[in-house]
Amino acid sequence: MKTQVAIIGAGPAGLLLGHLLKAEGIDCVVVERQQPDYILGRIRAGVLEQITVGLMARLGLDGRLKAEGLVEEGFNLADGERLIRIDVANLTGKTVVVYGQTEITKDLMDAAPERGLPVIYGAEDVALFDIESDAPYVTYAVNGEAQRIDARFVIGCDGFHGPSRKAIPASVAREYERVYPFGWLGILADVPPCNPELIYANHERGFALASMRSHTRSRYYVDVALTEKVEDWSDERIWDELAVRLGPEAAAGMTRGPSIEKSIAPLRSYVFEPMRHGSLMLCGDSAHIVPPTGAKGLNLAASDVHYAAEALVAYFKRSDNDAVIGYSAKALARVWKSERFSWVLTKLMHRFPEDGPFERAMQVAELDYISSSVAAQTSIAENYVGLPV
Ligand code: RFL
Ligand code: PHB
Numbered sequence: 001m002k003t004q005v006a007i008i009g010a011g012p013a014g015l016l017l018g019h020l021l022k023a024e025g026i027d028c029v030v031v032e033r034q035q036p037d038y039i040l041g042r043i044r045a046g047v048l049e050q051i052t053v054g055l056m057a058r059l060g061l062d063g064r065l066k067a068e069g070l071v072e073e074g075f076n077l078a079d080g081e082r083l084i085r086i087d088v089a090n091l092t093g094k095t096v097v098v099y100g101q102t103e104i105t106k107d108l109m110d111a112a113p114e115r116g117l118p119v120i121y122g123a124e125d126v127a128l129f130d131i132e133s134d135a136p137y138v139t140y141a142v143n144g145e146a147q148r149i150d151a152r153f154v155i156g157c158d159g160f161h162g163p164s165r166k167a168i169p170a171s172v173a174r175e176y177e178r179v180y181p182f183g184w185l186g187i188l189a190d191v192p193p194c195n196p197e198l199i200y201a202n203h204e205r206g207f208a209l210a211s212m213r214s215h216t217r218s219r220y221y222v223d224v225a226l227t228e229k230v231e232d233w234s235d236e237r238i239w240d241e242l243a244v245r246l247g248p249e250a251a252a253g254m255t256r257g258p259s260i261e262k263s264i265a266p267l268r269s270y271v272f273e274p275m276r277h278g279s280l281m282l283c284g285d286s287a288h289i290v291p292p293t294g295a296k297g298l299n300l301a302a303s304d305v306h307y308a309a310e311a312l313v314a315y316f317k318r319s320d321n322d323a324v325i326g327y328s329a330k331a332l333a334r335v336w337k338s339e340r341f342s343w344v345l346t347k348l349m350h351r352f353p354e355d356g357p358f359e360r361a362m363q364v365a366e367l368d369y370i371s372s373s374v375a376a377q378t379s380i381a382e383n384y385v386g387l388p389v
Contacts, residue, residue, distance in 0.1 A: 003029045005312060006138045006151035008126055008164050010039060010119050012101060013284030013301040014157030015108035018117045019059050020309040026316050029149055030119040031126055031140055033158075036109055043188055043261045045101040046211055046219055047072070047198070047295035049386030052104070052302040053097050061107050068214065069099035075384065077349070077367060078201035078247050084371040085197070091374070091381040098198075100213050101298050123147075128154055128167040132278035152279065153315075153324075155308060157301075159285040160270070168277040180267035180291060180346065181353050184209075184221040185230065187238050191257040193218045194250045200293065201246050202349045202363060208245035209293075210254075218255075221292075223350055224264060235259045267291040269343055271335060275304070275328040283308050288335050290342035293349060294384065300338050303389050307331045334387060341383040 005021055007014045010032035021028045032039070048069070056062040073089035089095050112119050123140040130136045137150045156164020184207075193212035201208040207223040222241050224233075235258060243251040270289040275282045284301030307330050311323035323330075348366055352359070370376045 001029065001148070002150045003027045004151060004316060005029075005153045005155060006031065006136075006149045007155045007157055008128075008138065009156070009158035009162055009286070010034075010109070010121070011157060011159055011284065011301070012105055012108070012298055013286075013305050014155075015105065015112070015119070016055055016302060017155060017157060017283060017305045017309060018119070019061070019108060019111065019115060020055070020305065021312060022115050022117045023059060024309075024313050024317070026312060028117070030117065031123045031138060031149065032119060032121050033123055033126065035121050040102055040106055040109075043100070043102060043186065043219075043263070045292075045295060045298035046098055046213060048097045048099055048104070049299040049302070050094055050096075051306060051386055051389050052299050055302055055306060056104065056107070059111075061111050064103065064107055065097065065099050068103070069097040070212070070214065072096050072098055072197055075198040076195070076200070077370065078199050078203075078250070079364065079367045080201070080203040080247060082371075083199065083247070083249060084367065086377050086381050086384065088381045088385055091378045092385050094385040096385055098212055104298075126158070126163055128156075128164060128280065131167055131280040134279060136279045153312065154280045156280060156282045156286045157284055157305075160289055162286055164280065164286050165272055165282055167280060168272075168274075172274065172277060174273040176269075176271045176273075178269040178343070180269075180350075181226065182223045182350065183226055183228070183264045183266045184292060185224045185228070185233055185238065185264045186219065186221045186262065187235070187259045188213070188217065188219050188261040189235075189257045189259050190216060191218050191255040192216055194246070194254040199246055199250055200345070200349050201250075202351075202367070203245040203247070205241070205245055207350045208242055210242070210246055210250055226266065228264065230262055230264050233262070235262075238262075265292070267346065269339055271332070271339060273328070273332060275331050276324070281308050281311070281324075281327055287331075288339065290339055291346045292342075293346040294338075294342045296338040296342050299386055300335060303334050303386075304331050306389055334389065337383075337387050
């Protein structure tokens, strides 16, 4: 098969990019290892910045997002006793939208056939070749039958474990990594949220987050040691822990119910440079990971895709190669700022095993400063809604 752009991975990055290119009349094919049901079973991000909402709107695929998404004008930091509200709308003039990654992915998947975007599911052994040339190609197998796609560009949207990043030679690569000594134990339940806005809490007993998917579906997290097993956390134990860590105000509004999903996600900061090598460009988790504090992962994938689409449109429509050449530097400038914000918020809101009374006193002082400083709140708010693309 021959196409202009071969996209590896049908997560939000790959599907968004495929739709954006198709809308510009650029030929592309998405190759995905899993089946749609598996992809839609992954419970991940929940908070969308303007960039992500804007791309869905530009594609005309935001019907359900507009109808079902919850517009959030602020969020809260909790220090064990009080809630410090960050009035995002007043401080920045912008808002975020609560709408699950699962729903975005479903909207993009459902629209693929009618928009003529080919997505090949169940592709095994995907491999990249000749990425340093102008004629790269991708091989894979479906039902044991070998296949090949020849393209002008290959875009790696295949997440942290996919093959794309590994195709870039070690001699040109730089990796930056921080692995955190805890994970987030998440619970999804069909109960109304305890608070209309998110609460990130740093309590004596550890971190907690109260989030939601809708007026009737809640998403909560507590941080746990990496040695913990999800089987040892009954629903009741998680609800008890949440009630303590989120503080009395949130606990009073909390409705308990049976979990419909429960899992532990490890936390990592990771950046791979460069994000382009020859005819291969990386987007989303294939190039970088942020810890989930601040909800930047999916939104960073969206901003990468925005830059990549811009570069590919310039290349195919105007024979302009400059944006392709500049893609890595442009994307990385925003990636590093989101890495910084996610890391700062993670440091502020979690207890690290190596921390002593001094580090704890610094967290308390920082939260106290934030509670009394409009400048500090504005800085947090502008990062939370998303820096400009
Ligand atoms: P994805 O969503 O991982 O999609 C990559 C796609 O590539 C496919 N793939 C392959 N396809 C073909 N051949 C191969 N060999 C392949 N290997 C992989 C995969 O099957 C998949 O369909 O990456 P993308 O599109 O870059 O999107 C990024 C976001 O998914 C990610 O940043 C966020 O979900 C991160 N993240 C969270 N972000 C938040 O903002 N808030 C959260 O609460 C949150 N929770 C999470 C998360 C990521 C998690 N991971 C990666 C395990 C919870 C988890 C558990
Ligand atoms: C979520 O709703 O899953 C969520 C929200 C905010 C975060 C992380 C996860 O920072």
